[in-house]
Amino acid sequence: xxxxxxxxxxxxxxxxxxxxxxxxxxxxxxxxxxLPVLEDGKLVGIVTEKDILYASPSKATTxxxxxxxxLLNKLKIREIMTRDVVxxxxxxxxxxxxxxxxxxKIGALPVVKGNELVxxxxxxxIFKVFLEMFGARKKGxxxxxxxxxxxxxxxxxxxxxxxxxxxxxxxxxxxETEEVYTLVMKVEGIDHNKFLESMKDLEGVKLVxxxx
Numbered sequence: 001x002x003x004x005x006x007x008x009x010x011x012x013x014x015x016x017x018x019x020x021x022x023x024x025x026x027x028x029x030x031x032x033x034x035l036p037v038l039e040d041g042k043l044v045g046i047v048t049e050k051d052i053l054y055a056s057p058s059k060a061t062t063x064x065x066x067x068x069x070x071l072l073n074k075l076k077i078r079e080i081m082t083r084d085v086v087x088x089x090x091x092x093x094x095x096x097x098x099x100x101x102x103x104x105k106i107g108a109l110p111v112v113k114g115n116e117l118v119x120x121x122x123x124x125x126i127f128k129v130f131l132e133m134f135g136a137r138k139k140g141x142x143x144x145x146x147x148x149x150x151x152x153x154x155x156x157x158x159x160x161x162x163x164x165x166x167x168x169x170x171x172x173x174x175x176e177t178e179e180v181y182t183l184v185m186k187v188e189g190i191d192h193n194k195f196l197e198s199m200k201d202l203e204g205v206k207l208v209x210x211x212x
Contacts, residue, residue: 003097004090006129007111007119013038016045016078023077024052034108036117037081043110043117045081052080087112090119098126135170135186142211145183148204149175154183157205160198166190 013036014023023035027049037045088097088109097109101123111119131137147153161168166187175181192212199205 001094001129002090003088003092003094003109003111003121004119006094006125007090007121008125009119011036011117011120013117014047014077015039016076016081018077020052020075020077020080023047027052034120034122035077036085036110036120037077038117042115043085043087043112045078045083046085046108046110047077047081048107051082054080085110088121089113094121094126094129097121101126133170133172134184138169138186138188140169140186140188141166141190141192142184142186142209143207144209145185146176146180146206146208147173147183149179149181150204153202153205156202157183157185157199160195160202161185161187161190163198164191164195166195 012026012030012032014026016037016039018037026035027033033049035047036043037047086100086104086106086109088100088111090111090113101107101109108120108122110117111121135142145157147157158168167189168185169188170186171184173181173183192210196207199207
């Protein structure tokens with residue numbers, strides 16, 4: 001799965017001269033937390049809900065409401081936006097986007113095609129992919145295995161699923177050591193008892209959890 005498959009394409013953007021007040025209004029009306037900043041069609045920054053909050057006056061301020069309104073209207077997005085924007089190409093794998101976000105501790109990546117801004121991918125988009133990978137919206141039996149890192153092990157396990165009448169609807173794995181990894185599999189239509197019985201001759205495969 002690539003970034004272009006899950007990114008948001010219909011972007012709402014602002015320019016550097018947009019006022020603090022207008023940017024806040026746009027975020028609230030559209031229920032979004034980030035606004036890419038474009039100048040002459042070029043991405044020059046990004047402003048987030050957190051930037052807006054940090055720039056907001058303290059509740060302890062002695063300014064009256066009219067003074068506050070005046071000052072916030074004078075405050076431009078160019079003064080609070082992040083200029084060194086981390087971007088990603090649209091043909092990048094989703095897992096690479098997740099890695100970049102985690103490593104840089106950011107919640108979104110503007111997506112570019114060449115030098116053109118074509119979308120944005122957020123932590124919410126990554127979370128939706130995570131849900132799909134684990135088949136969270138599908139019915140079935142969820143199995144968690146400890147599996148040896150031996151060629152052919154998954155093929156043997158999937159054959160057992162087939163023989164028990166099951167169909168694998170989601171699959172995910174992660175390594176714990178070089179020798180063993182965890183495999184999480186959701187299966188529909190399976191004869192659970194038949195599957196458990198047939199697994200006994202799979203050397204090194206250990207069923208550690210089942211959710212039915």
